[in-house]
């Protein structure tokens with residue numbers, strides 16, 4: 001029997017970052033995934049661009065940009081082999097939005113406005129102005145996830161249920177853990193129904209290229225710098241249940257068409273296509289923290305279905321979640337995994353905006369209708 005302080009279910013970027021921080025804190029940790037190796041879910045398809053969010057100073061924009069500042073430095077410090085800090089150019093959506101670039105720069109607190117001559121040198125066409133973030137870049141999503149847990153126990157298991165025995169959670173006949181973090185992406189267990197996690201398909205392409213693109217850039221799609229003869233394009237999105245019916249085998253057509261409108265690309269030859277889901281929350285904020293025991297709550301306090309709110313929340317003992325990272329899993333994961341691990345083992349607070357508690361009462365109220 002192997003006994004751990006923490007079991008992490010899911011070896012996408014969310015799970016591996018939780019495991020990485022737990023190991024750093026000195027607690028014993030195991031990663032469990034139904035796949036035999038890490039990053040086969042949404043994290044395999046990710047372009048894994050590390051880029052800030054442009055927009056008005058809303059709580060989501062501020063949170064994303066705090067995570068961006070943290071994660072770009074984190075990858076540079078600890079994962080430099082898997083993070084190409086070639087910078088990130090962000091273009092305005094349209095000519096009206098161009099006037100906002102100075103404002104976005106102030107909101108983010110970093111960045112530099114570049115004009116046509118500098119942009120041409122970086123491989124940009126048709127754009128006269130952009131915001132450049134020198135600390136941005138792109139990760140090797142699969143390499144990074146493998147490396148993050150190279151010294152951590154890993155078990156292949158399609159987890160169906162968890163049993164409780166004394167103070168432990170039993171995952172398999174031979175694995176038990178004190179705490180469990182669910183980082184399962186868009187596929188959720190019934191315990192997480194109240195979090196209403198939904199999936200969105202996306203694709204990315206890796207291309208052989210001789211084009212001289214020196215930085216990453218984003219407009220409606222992201223284009224990576226040329227790294228050892230490879231350029232990445234990502235991402236398309238589709239809400240369809242069966243995206244293959246929608247794209248009819250050409251998920252990257254739109255990406256390719258849009259890429260040549262912003263970057264000086266003439267020699268793209270497809271190497272590999274990746275398709276995967278990303279997991280979203282209803283309010284677009286990530287979901288971090290404890291897991292509420294919804295069955296218990298609904299039985300004990302049926303009035304919550306009528307909107308009654310003054311009830312104490314009851315949790316599934318030692319269950320935690322990190323999910324709903326949306327289009328920015330690689331930006332959010334290091335920042336939020338640290339927050340969660342410090343919450344579990346040091347009792348630190350989870351930020352209200354991402355705390356999983358926020359979703360429960362709203363969900364319970366909707367059950368009545």
Ligand SMILES: Cc1cc2nc3c(=O)[nH]c(=O)nc-3n(C[C@H](O)[C@H](O)[C@H](O)COP(=O)(O)OP(=O)(O)OC[C@H]3O[C@@H](n4cnc5c(N)ncnc54)[C@H](O)[C@@H]3O)c2cc1C
Pocket residue numbers: 009010011012013014015032033034035038039040041042043044045046047048049050157158159160183184185186187200201202203204222234235236275276277278279322323324325326327328329330331332
């Ligand atoms: C095309 C595309 C492009 C993207 N580009 C970017 C980008 O440029 N930058 C960025 O930051 N983000 C990007 N994202 C978003 C990012 O990929 C996701 O937010 C991130 O990968 C989510 O990671 P995760 O660990 O939560 O989920 P996943 O990577 O999906 O991992 C979940 C894991 O849980 C496992 N699992 C599920 N259920 C069970 C079970 N019962 N038992 C055992 N294992 C289980 C799965 O096998 C899987 O390995 C992109 C996403 C897509 C699809």
